[in-house]
Amino acid sequence: MKLNKYLLIAVASLGLFACNNDKEEATPSGLKAISLNIVNPELSRAEQTPATGENEGKLAITPSHIYVKLLGTEIEKTFTSVEDANKFTFFDVPTSCTGVEVIINNYSAYNSTATAETAKETNVTCYGSSTTLTPANVTTKPGETLQYDLYKTTVTVKPIVARIEASGIKLMQTENPTQPATTETSKYATLNFAGIFLNGYCENGALANNTVTASNSQVIESDDAETVLAAAKALSMGDFLEAPATIFGATFPTTEKCYAYNFFVNADNNKPIITLAFTDATLKTGTCSPIRFAVVSKYNGDENFKFEAGKLYRITKLEVTDENITGDITGNTLIAVNATIVVEPWVIQDVTVEWK
Numbered sequence: 001m002k003l004n005k006y007l008l009i010a011v012a013s014l015g016l017f018a019c020n021n022d023k024e025e026a027t028p029s030g031l032k033a034i035s036l037n038i039v040n041p042e043l044s045r046a047e048q049t050p051a052t053g054e055n056e057g058k059l060a061i062t063p064s065h066i067y068v069k070l071l072g073t074e075i076e077k078t079f080t081s082v083e084d085a086n087k088f089t090f091f092d093v094p095t096s097c098t099g100v101e102v103i104i105n106n107y108s109a110y111n112s113t114a115t116a117e118t119a120k121e122t123n124v125t126c127y128g129s130s131t132t133l134t135p136a137n138v139t140t141k142p143g144e145t146l147q148y149d150l151y152k153t154t155v156t157v158k159p160i161v162a163r164i165e166a167s168g169i170k171l172m173q174t175e176n177p178t179q180p181a182t183t184e185t186s187k188y189a190t191l192n193f194a195g196i197f198l199n200g201y202c203e204n205g206a207l208a209n210n211t212v213t214a215s216n217s218q219v220i221e222s223d224d225a226e227t228v229l230a231a232a233k234a235l236s237m238g239d240f241l242e243a244p245a246t247i248f249g250a251t252f253p254t255t256e257k258c259y260a261y262n263f264f265v266n267a268d269n270n271k272p273i274i275t276l277a278f279t280d281a282t283l284k285t286g287t288c289s290p291i292r293f294a295v296v297s298k299y300n301g302d303e304n305f306k307f308e309a310g311k312l313y314r315i316t317k318l319e320v321t322d323e324n325i326t327g328d329i330t331g332n333t334l335i336a337v338n339a340t341i342v343v344e345p346w347v348i349q350d351v352t353v354e355w356k
Contacts, residue, residue: 033148072098099131128157158310167258168317194277197238201272205264214264225291237261289327
């Protein structure tokens with residue numbers, strides 16, 4: 001009898017241990033695991049080099065700081081590369097998790113403010129979020145035997161700013177706009193290209209709760225040419241030659257590069273206006289103010305053209321004629337000159353511009 005009693009105790013103990021082992025291997029109640037697939041914008045081209053003005057090459061963004069937050073929880077983590085983030089699995093995630101938020105290249109992390117985005121840099125802040133958590137079997141936490149329900153999510157990130165790249169600035173003949181202007185065909189005896197700037201762009205933007213709010217619009221409204229030129233040179237989104245150079249027989253920029261500007265898109269979508277500045281202007285007949293401007297009035301023939309964050313707007317033929325050049329930035333003529341822009345998600349899309 002004693003032998004049978006001890007045997008029953010031993011069997012019961014084995015059964016108890018077996019139950020404990022089963023419990024360790026079961027899915028933890030109310031917890032899950034999440035792995036990421038961050039899709040970075042397709043990028044490869046060097047900053048400010050638009051492949052000789054053609055639509056080849058892609059814009060380079062180098063992720064250096066990847067901040068990940070699990071929405072609906074207090075869980076967050078920072079990575080130094082997208083590859084590291086995509087290899088990582090979050091464990092012990094509560095069921096309150098509703099999705100994933102990713103911010104790239106922003107050290108202030110959540111609810112941050114990005115200022116100026118350093119007008120020409122390509123390593124701008126990128127943002128993306130996803131509320132789609134797809135079941136993907138189970139996984140085991142390293143060093144443990146617990147099995148977690150694994151969920152996967154793909155987060156597509158994009159820049160929180162829009163970008164304009166402009167090149168191929170030329171003066172063309174009024175009567176034959178497919179041919180470059182010369183001193184013989186132009187009404188100007190002298191005309192120097194001084195620079196290019198954006199008028200009306202938003203320089204600041206706050207990223208919060210999946211929304212970027214633009215602010216600090218930089219608008220020049222003066223009718224005085226000298227005042228406009230001085231104000232334009234103070235803008236962060238403008239490029240001016242140290243010594244203005246003749247526009248005749250020239251293309252600007254003179255190298256195989258472009259003028260590039262990042263800007264925030266505001267809710268009213270007040271579009272930035274591309275403006276070219278000229279100096280030392282003299283007419284063959286009569287007189288004119290020495291400071292002149294050419295102002296874009298339309299993009300793609302549309303006065304209500306809307307820019308979008310995360311898109312690159314590339315103009316490879318920014319061509320004007322004598323009739324597009326006036327003494328102030330109001331643009332007194334209505335002759336339109338088309339230039340090609342390309343618009344895609346931080347890739348490329350052609351757009352046309354018209355001058356005032």
